[in-house]
Amino acid sequence: MSVKVAIIYYSSTGTNYQLSRWAEEALQAEGHEVRVVRAQELAPAAAIAKNPAWEQHLEETKDVPVASPDDLDWADALIFSTPSRFGNVPGQIKQFLDTTGGLWFTGKLVNKVVSGMSSAHNPHGGQEATIKALYTTMAHWGAIIVPPGYTSEAAETSGGNPYGSSVTIDNEDKMIEDVEQIVKDQARRTAEVADWIKKGKQ
Structure with a gap:
């Protein structure tokens, strides 16, 4: 059975955008319906202009739809991809999560x-804490959290984060670990569990 998956990401220079596109690729290959949407950029233009890579990525992805609560309502499954900010989600993702009260209430x-x-600029830069912080909100929703654990052989070659795929970025914004396979496996696992839930509810 096909499921509907919304991939919600925030990315300043492209890392989490790429993770989201890999997830989309894996899901579409299996016939699932996918929406890739981005959290609204909140940083002031002056700050963005000081970082050419940030400015360039924002321009390159300007046509990606901005996430709304309607995307969550539509989807059977949700995949969030977010950089770490001091071991937590960035303000752009938090702002989006704060708009979901109406859906939660109903x-x-x-x-x-x-x-x-998630992603960060060093191997212990808060990737795990960021994903767990994200899952705190999901628990309040009453959502069903599906971590990858060690269900994929790629876990051992991509950093081994059981909470969610994560990657380290070097000073040139290049990914250090090879995470494409684990991202795709995590996306497929998420859709598989969503399929079980959907069939069970029917």
Whole structure:
């Protein structure tokens, strides 16, 4: 059975955008319906202009739809991809999460299948803490959290984060670990569990 998956990301220079596109690729290959949407940029233009890579990526992705609560309502499963900011989600993702109160109040987020991915600029830069912080919100929703654990052989070659795929970025914004396979496996696992839930509810 095909499921509907919303991939919500925030990316300043492109890392989490790429993770999201890999997830999309894996899901579409299996016939699932996918929406890739971005959290609204909140940083002032003056700050963005000081970082050419940030400015360039924002321009390159300007046509990616901005995430809205409607995307969450539509989806059977949700995948979030977010950089770490001091071991937590960045303000752009938090702002989006703070718009979901209406869906939460009416129970529309209950039993949504959710999973998270992250990135940081060093191997212990808060990737795990960021994903777990994201999952705190998901628990309040009553969502069904689906971490990758060690269900994929790629876990051991991509950093081994059981909470969600994560990657380290070097000073040139290049990914250090090879995470494409684990991202795709996590996306497929998320959709598989969503499929089980959907069939069970029917």
